[in-house]
Amino acid sequence: MNSFSFYNPTRIIFGQDSLSQLDSQIPQSARVLILLGGNSARHNGTLDEVTAALGERTVFEFNGIEPNPSYETLMEAVALVRREKLDFLLAVGGGSVIDGTKFVAAAVPFDGEPWGILESGGQRIERALPFGTVLTLPATGSEMNNGGVVTRKATQDKLPFRSQHVFPQFSVMDPTKTYTLPPRQIANGVVDAFVHITEQYLTYPAGGMAQDRFAEGLLQTLVEIGPRALETPQDYETRANLMWVATLALNGLIGAGVPQDWATHMIGHELTALYDIDHARTLAIVLPSLLQVQREDKRGKLLQYAERVWHITEGDDDARIDQAIAHTRAFFESVGIATRLGDYDLGPEAVDAVVAQLDKHGLTALGEHKNINLDVSRSILNAAL
């Protein structure tokens, strides 16, 4: 097991009717900005519940944080917070709204142009406004971690940042708030959580026995509940487990003390930036091909994955690995997510374009062994055609 540091001070308030506890989590004197994405929280009553829970506090709203939140949009929220001297942020939405809120929290007190936050990967963050979240979309895990991704519209650069100062103080998670989500978003959430786990698990054996068992347990749970989450949207147990699994997939726990990959995400980000494909769909395109191309490096863990997650015990090593990759692809397809570039009307020209973007962003040594250079990325993308 590698040495590690683990710290996660976010308070989780989980369950039906958990929104009623908002009042006790925010100072009575707070001047609050509620940050929102589209109009779903307004239409399904969640926003009304939130504002009711906030009682007499001064509350402003900021609407329109887009999927893959943009620097340009978020800087409007920063201006509003500064102008109105607001001092507490409340994200109501999914990963994009929460990521955006983290950026706003850090940007408001930032000295200088906040783009520096993104250029430094978050290292230049020295303080942030306090904030909480009301999660409505299980997927990214942003509700219980200290990272985010922001896109600059002008250049389509999609940049991650991370800082100890941008953990949510609390996250309220009510599974019933997911009942009215479009099936597409639920399917995306299932795949997003799945790939968050594999990025921290499908590397090489490193002796993290609990980490491996936890990762396998989360993957098995997703395999079991993924299709059910689509078939029976109002099944509380299924949605509750999906919500909690997606949080545990990326709250730092399963990645502590073990190697991590993240090449699927890096390549996927370029696909989203260039072609506006949903984040989770880009992961479903890249992962199966990456596992195929990197099968030698990942051999030990792929065999463990085959046995413990998919219960594959027949055939020689390579046959079992092939089956595990095929099962992974089939699982993504089973929740309605296509896994080939061609399914998104993309061909070889997209391979060239993505490789060029990876080059431009200096992403020439990806993966747990830093050996996914541009040639390997090209092979992965070709295998995904």
Add this chain to the structure above:
Amino acid sequence: MNSFSFYNPTRIIFGQDSLSQLDSQIPQSARVLILLGGNSARHNGTLDEVTAALGERTVFEFNGIEPNPSYETLMEAVALVRREKLDFLLAVGGGSVIDGTKFVAAAVPFDGEPWGILESGGQRIERALPFGTVLTLPATGSEMNNGGVVTRKATQDKLPFRSQHVFPQFSVMDPTKTYTLPPRQIANGVVDAFVHITEQYLTYPAGGMAQDRFAEGLLQTLVEIGPRALETPQDYETRANLMWVATLALNGLIGAGVPQDWATHMIGHELTALYDIDHARTLAIVLPSLLQVQREDKRGKLLQYAERVWHITEGDDDARIDQAIAHTRAFFESVGIATRLGDYDLGPEAVDAVVAQLDKHGLTALGEHKNINLDVSRSILNAAL
């Protein structure tokens, strides 16, 4: 899944040479009290490393926190802290030292007689001194939770307390510090962690899919590494996994959103108080018998445990449950921990005495269904003869 709140702000610093990070975790101006148990930290060099890491800070030492730390001893530490105006506590040891340090942290600023902390189960704690830990003995999980148990020598009352104010700020965990522990303490740690997990897992099915998988993964890991931890004391991977598993067993995660039992602990505490049997040994005595007596209430989870932890698939339901209980008992015995009252020279008179103590302490409705009354406790103890 039940509704839950989860919060755990303790920072974990894990790995070989992690003690060097102590300096960055404690204010430079702190006046520190180091709290210790026996002399092992002094003899094996850990104390020297700790004091070296603390540099120029003012440092006092308090020695002699006993296993099952006593109110009487801890109040001496409270007096020292008050007299010398110390403002940061550092526990160096295992669960008893850490539990004791939590009590001291809460008792120093407490208004009135600190026994009130224990009488209220910790509810009367409104503030506590900041403290950290250097863990030397993997077992109780106290390094990453907010609970403790303190015994009043005069009456042999063993009382638990819990409060949001007594999470360690940090815990430094260096697996190599466990190399020189006596085998008896390692074996106790394995069993203690195992039973912490079963108390939160072997209840009734409640739809906590990730919680179940995590619990099963931790149990499987203990089964795999328990004997190895004794056979090869200097195997880093084994000791590292034991240390991290014991922490994860009781940091609140696997118990969030699911029913909990804790009857084994409550009955075991009385055995320790009356006969001075090591805490873990009392758990090894009680658990197998409790599972036998409560098998109807726990049927669903016992079958799941049999299949997922022990891979028992042959025989009818009752046969599989019998095998799972037998495997549990055999596992405890395999690390050298006897599981019968008779092995500790106790007979029927001990059953009467423990039941009388349970009665005296009002522990007449234990377990996840609150149906372990004094008669059931008596049956459990009789089954353990």
